[in-house]
Amino acid sequence: MTTNMFEGKKVRLRGVRADDWVHFLRWGSDSEADRHGWQVWPPQGEEAHREFARQESLKKPESGNFRLIIETLEGEPAGSLNTRVDPRRFSFEYGIALGRDSWGHGYGEEAVALVCRYMFGELRLHKVHAWVYAFNKRSVSMHRNLGMTLEGTLRDGQFTxxxxWDVHIFGMTDAEFFAKHGEHWGDLDQPAGR
Incomplete structure (x- = not known):
């Protein structure tokens, strides 16, 4: 068993390093994958990606707002995840983007579960929200598998x-998360009640 609460059975979450620019460059070159993540950006040069990764590597996670790299247990970067906390509502949102070659392996689901466990269990947040394109069937399925509830749909909510396109809003409380995923971080892969 690992002693790192940011490591699961498939992935670990780690801080961004300056040399991650090559991965951001590669991931940013797949417009269709970007669209599923949320937004297609114009191409940026190598230096822009170097500077982005350098700046992200220097940031300290403050008040639950951070960006992490999702990597396999073999150390291969699979994508990234960023969070944004609303302290007044004791809630948070996240964005997740996986490189196309990492789709369908359960990396995203485990990464989100690891982040939820941290945000609920360490930062005392109460609720998580996720905004998902209705056409993104993989993401819709992942959020349902995590135990999130479809709380509403913004009709024609985003342009791409x-x-x-319609945008689904998923949500889950801390109590719902712990009921499904267990109370302790070592229970993440165990059904509740074991």
Whole structure:
């Protein structure tokens, strides 16, 4: 058993390093994957990616706002995850992006569960929200598997690929998370009640 609460059975979460720019450059070159993540950005040069990774590597996680690299247990970067806390509501949102070659392996689901366990169990937050394109069937399935509830749909809520798309809003409370995933961080892969 690992003693790192940011490590699961498939992935570990780690801080951004300056040399991660190569991964951001590669991930940012796949417009369709970007679209599933949330937004397609114009291409940026190598130096822009170097500077982004350098700046992210210097940031200290403050008040639950941070960006982490999702990597396999073999050390291969699979994507990134960032969080934003709303301290007044004791809630947080996150964004997750996986490189296309990392889709379908359960990396995203485990990464989100690790972050939820930290945010609920260490920062005393009460609720998480996720905004997901209705057309992103993988992400919709992942959020349901995590135990999140579809709380609403913003009709024509976001524009991409030449049109407006519906956006699902998923949510889960800390109590719902712990009921599904266990009370202690070592229980993450065990059903509740074991």
């Amino acid at each position: 690929d030449g049109r407006f």
